Amino acid sequence: MSKNKNVPLDKRALELVRNNAVPIMFIIICAIFIPMAGFTPGYLINEIITRMGRNLFLVLCLLFPIMAGMGMNFAMTLGAMGAELAIILVADWQIWGIPGVVLAMILSIPFSAVLGLVCGAILNMAKGREMITGYILNFFMGSGIYMMIVLYIMGPIIPIAHSSIMLPRGYGIRNTVSLLNMRQCLDDLLAIRIQGVKIPVLTFILVGLFCLFIVWFRRTKLGQDMRAVGQDMEVARAAGIKVDRTRLISIMMSTVFAGFGMVIYLQNMGNLPTYTGHSQIGMFCIAALLIGGASVEKASIGNAFLGVILFHLMFIVAPNAGGFITGDSMVGEYFRVFMSYGIITIALIMYEAKKRMNKSKAGRELAQAQREGEGAQ
Amino acid sequence: MGTSNKAATLEKSRLQTMAAEYGVPRMIITGFLLLLLVMAPFVGVNLPMQITNIINRFSWNAVLVLAMVPMIHSGCGLNFGLPLGVISGLLGGTLSIQLGFTGSMSFVVAVLIATPFAVIFGLGYGWLLNKIKGGEMMIATYVGLSIISFMCMMWLLLPYNSPTMVYGLSANGLRPTISLDGFYNQALAKFLEIDFEKIAQARGISLGWLEYIKIPTGSLLMFALLAVLMWAFLHTKTGTAMTAVGSNPNFARAAGINVDRVRTLSVVMSTWLGAMGILIYQQGFGFIQLYTAPNNLTLPTVSAILIGGALVNKATIGNVIIGTILFQGMVTMTPTVMNAMVHMDMSEVIRSIVSNGMILYALTRKQEGTK
């Protein structure tokens, strides 16, 4: 062990590479793809900046459940659904511009909080299987409950005044709800243009505030509790921390902030795909965070930033690069989906394998300790 | 007084345990299906035709559901990695057509080609699942999604050129839906098929409502064969070892069972059954669906066996049969009855709530064994 201090430089570099294997791999992929895709640097930078503003908030929401040791919050989509419900109502009430965005955010809180509460309670019943349960839960809510509300309850029960967002049959919401009057109002306010690149300063300020909040939150009593629960539930419980409550709060926070993130996302997109808007959000955010070098039990704000940049760079260039290589841009499109799934798969495998290794190591140590104890007697 | 009271409570508790064994959600679903069946004639739905539909759907899906059993038995949890088997089946089917086989022969060849793929995939997948015991379900889900999206690229890139399968004349990439007419469409279902309408015509008599009934005997026999084989296997030495591994791995290890090997075997079996399942599904359905379609089978299949009463670590052939009938019954009956009643098709939503709710219910129950 004492050798650790003077490890040669090449070994330390190797260690660094091993610890950051995923981001490095993606940097290489992007480096190969970018020249193939043939986009101008200006276009790429513009796209990346837009997508950072659009997605960073959502990706950062994943940090709370990771803190509490609940893994990747696949049920983050619930927050997105809450935001979509709020946005539909705001669009129907014809509240436009910044006030519309603010109202949608506030209105999304009760929806997201209730969904988060349900989600947290269910995940507490499925300890050790949080991720798969969250994954199924988002189908249950997304293609079940949410669909029911939007397709059948909105119209007859929740009044919808404008036929422009209603299906011609008289109830239910259209496939797309136009948010034209809200489009990029947050991004455009205070926006700066540098050589054709639009920087949505206000959106970045919001993201920055959220980052500060996360940093501050980690130091609060609740944040410390969360981390303790994430380290070891039993130890935390013995120390007098209300484990279930802490876990519930972490999921609720993630869901509510995901709702805010979704409002930011939608105002940038400028329209709401009512039935598919939320379905990919969770998967893409998780993939982005993992590509940034996070693991299932440890993630930082830096991971989120790096991840969003690399993931979306890959996302933008993949179809064209795929077209360049195979002559069919669909291949590139499938390739980026494959990369997203693949990266999540690998991260999950690494996480589970490591968990199992630690477990067996602990078992061996315990057995050894017992043997030594017997020997002493 | 006292004794009768006691007897009453005893009776009550027996009822309660019976109800508990059957499970509240399953009871609700059964009740719902019965309600639909009872209501069907009153709202003008052709019940015999619906029953034919249910039988048909059962024959398509039962083997896929059966594919869940080995992995549940060996403690690998619900097989969210079903797409792996499905992909093997798709490779078998498309290669068989590509090689120029037609008619029922193409089905046999598809099975033959799918088998080595399923075994190889199963071995790899089993090896992987042994590395990550405890986290099987989540990883299985994403292995499934990864392979589906990987194959999406492959369907475009592999050098298939059979004109029935590729896009237009340019021969780059397979079509998303390939008709099986002239290949193995109804290959099994037509075998010994009982079609009362034809019988009635041949005899020149009227059989009334019976004429709507049509039974795909061959598919059902195929399922019966595989189910009996599975049942028999579970009673062999290896089969009991598998159950032992599933219920208590430590005990099994102590008893000298090679846990990893048994688990790998179960995964290979599941994958192969998945491949068979999709081929049987296709011969009934009449189309091969590629690209993202395999994704749509996983969750309904998982929830079917759970509706049948299986647990995350316990499943029987009976669960498979009951579950498939209940699930397919619900899928068939809900839209028709709902449409006839209120002219509003909520079936999609109801199905989604029921199937995903069932999986959630199973995941949140406290169980020993798989953790």
Added chain:
Amino acid sequence: MKSKRRIVFILLTVLLLVAISACMMVIGRGHTVYFDNKTLEGYEGQDYKAFERIVVSVKGEEVAKLGKRERGMSIWIGQNFKMVLEITENKGDEPVVKEISINLPYDMDGIVINLPAYLAGLPEEAWLSEFVPAVTEEPVEEDPTIGDEFGLDGDLTGDLVGDI
């Protein structure tokens, strides 16, 4: 004591949020304002002639140049609508610039303002009317419940491929 303070704190937060929402609902209500340069005939036995030309600017941006019998459009957030008109009454006249602010009714989405009538100082009901979009027969398109003949297809799609 601590829990009591917490409840008060939560209540205050909720109250604040509700207040902000209420505020947003008032100041964020969007309207589409249409302006007509059209002769108003027979209002209390009098005609109000259309102007030769009106240039409408909203928020310093020129939104419409209206000849006779033309209609312009602008969107406005809030109820306190302001615009600047540059009016040429008859051919060859010097344009007159007028700044105008109108209080829009809260519950109207589309509002039509008849400019000649308004500028003549008539009462509100003469120049303000609600814009009712023409009912267009739409083809029965989109139905998100994917027609599902075969049960298991069409479920959960959209999970796999798509843009973000």
